[in-house]
Amino acid sequence: MTPTPKRFSLWDAFSISRPLDRRFINPPPMNTTKLPWSPPTVPLMLAPMQGLTNRALRRVFIDWVRPDVVFTEFIRVSPAQRRPPVSDVDETEALDGAGEAPVVVQIIAADHDRMVDAARRLDERGVQHININMGCPYGRMTGQLSGGGMLKAPEHLDELLLRLREVVGGSLSVKTRAGFDDEEQVFTLVEAFEAAAVDFLVIHPRTVVEKFDGHADHEITARLVAATTIPVIANGDIATAAQAHQVLEETGAAGLMLGRGALGDPMLFERIRGRASPKPSSSERADEIRYFLPRLVEGYQHLYCGDAQVLSKLKGSLAYFDVPDINRWLTALRRAQKLSVFAELALRGP
Ligand SMILES: Cc1cc2nc3c(=O)[nH]c(=O)nc-3n(C[C@H](O)[C@H](O)[C@H](O)COP(=O)(O)O)c2cc1C
Numbered sequence: 001m002t003p004t005p006k007r008f009s010l011w012d013a014f015s016i017s018r019p020l021d022r023r024f025i026n027p028p029p030m031n032t033t034k035l036p037w038s039p040p041t042v043p044l045m046l047a048p049m050q051g052l053t054n055r056a057l058r059r060v061f062i063d064w065v066r067p068d069v070v071f072t073e074f075i076r077v078s079p080a081q082r083r084p085p086v087s088d089v090d091e092t093e094a095l096d097g098a099g100e101a102p103v104v105v106q107i108i109a110a111d112h113d114r115m116v117d118a119a120r121r122l123d124e125r126g127v128q129h130i131n132i133n134m135g136c137p138y139g140r141m142t143g144q145l146s147g148g149g150m151l152k153a154p155e156h157l158d159e160l161l162l163r164l165r166e167v168v169g170g171s172l173s174v175k176t177r178a179g180f181d182d183e184e185q186v187f188t189l190v191e192a193f194e195a196a197a198v199d200f201l202v203i204h205p206r207t208v209v210e211k212f213d214g215h216a217d218h219e220i221t222a223r224l225v226a227a228t229t230i231p232v233i234a235n236g237d238i239a240t241a242a243q244a245h246q247v248l249e250e251t252g253a254a255g256l257m258l259g260r261g262a263l264g265d266p267m268l269f270e271r272i273r274g275r276a277s278p279k280p281s282s283s284e285r286a287d288e289i290r291y292f293l294p295r296l297v298e299g300y301q302h303l304y305c306g307d308a309q310v311l312s313k314l315k316g317s318l319a320y321f322d323v324p325d326i327n328r329w330l331t332a333l334r335r336a337q338k339l340s341v342f343a344e345l346a347l348r349g350p
Contacts, residue, residue, distance in 0.1 A: 023040075024274075034171040034199050036068075041068070042254065042255050043068035043254075044244075044258060045067055045070070045256065046061055046258060046262055047235060048072060048175070049263070050073045051073065051316055052316060054313075056299030058101075058103075059097060061269075063100075064292070065269040067101065068101070068102070069104060070104070071105075071175075072105050074147075077117075078114070079114055085114050086107075086118050086121055094122060095126065102128070104131045105130055107119065107122070107130065108133040108146050110145050116163045116167055128171065129170050130170065131172075131174065131202070132161075132172075132175070134147065134148065134150045134151060135147060137177070137212075151176070151179060154189060158191075161195070165196045173198060174193060175235075178203065178207055181207050187223070193230055194230060201231070203220070203236075204216060205218060205221050205236055215237055216237040233255045233256065234247050234248070234255075234256055234257070235257035237261075239265070239268070240278070243261075244258075265280075267280070282324055283325075286326045286350050293318075293346035296317065297310070297346060307339035311338070311339045314342060319334075325350075329349065329350035332345055
């Protein structure tokens with residue numbers, strides 16, 4: 001069992017008297033909707049990030065900065081008929097933490113029959129929110145028409161989405177890029193999304209071929225919001241509270257999804273809500289990282305085997321911190337060869 005960190009201890013250090021932005025304060029979930037949040041509240045979601053947003057990291061975020069919705073890393077559906085479409089390990093991952101925050105389970109597959117089987121199985125196991133990855137721009141995923149590669153064969157998507165809708169009793173959502181190589185493509189898919197009664201869309205407005213180059217074009221997000229009645233969640237290049245508010249205002253999106261920005265600054269959720277300083281000093285950031293890392297060390301020690309693996313996973317999430325004045329400390333952490341050294345440095349601070 002991962003020990004529960006003391007809640008909100010750092011909040012005392014921030015000006016909690018700052019007026020709260022009420023849009024972001026979620027009332028208790030309603031039963032009247034399948035969505036993983038309660039409109040009209042604007043949800044702030046932790047993005048799926050392969051190799052990073054495992055259940056230990058999600059738990060640290062949930063206990064500390066409370067994303068309104070968290071996503072699993074993508075679960076790769078097995079194409080082999082003799083295997084179950086979702087492995088036991090992935091099922092454990094999918095079912096973890098749902099009592100603490102809404103968890104959206106993301107699946108990725110090239111074979112549509114297997115994807116439908118996987119969704120059915122997860123639904124039967126009690127997963128309430130299933131998301132389809134239509135954005136991953138890397139390797140095998142795009143080559144085989146899975147992830148972002150699905151956008152290379154859009155003619156099959158109508159039928160696939162209808163079949164998924166039949167087996168998913170909870171929310172069915174899609175996380176997509178703007179298109180495969182044409183940023184107008186997403187607009188041609190709206191009809192299929194609506195016909196299958198997709199519950200919400202997450203848009204990362206770059207094309208698949210762009211990968212992470214250039215910038216997320218939230219004008220596309222705004223146009224998508226205008227083009228559909230489905231709630232649209234804006235994702236991409238949101239790293240400060242000011243950027244978050246700007247994207248919301250300019251797009252009219254139903255909510256935001258935070259990826260690299262949240263890894264680099266977990267308190268970003270609270271900054272956007274007006275509960276933590278919008279422009280923290282380096283020493284505030286250092287205090288936050290000193291709070292975060294020891295909890296991640298503990299979580300990873302429960303989840304992974306052996307110091308070497310724990311250390312390498314820790315360094316994976318450390319890569320996203322970039323804070324002036326404390327970079328020497330961060331570099332020392334990145335260079336630590338032993339878990340014990342890392343843990344001691346993390347506790348000691350800069
Ligand atoms: C290391 C890494 C892993 C990712 N893994 C996934 C994934 O498993 N599923 C997915 O839909 N997107 C994945 N993404 C994309 C993010 O969810 C997000 O769409 C993208 O990073 C843009 O948002 P950001 O600018 O807030 O990071 C990943 C991104 C990164 C950097």
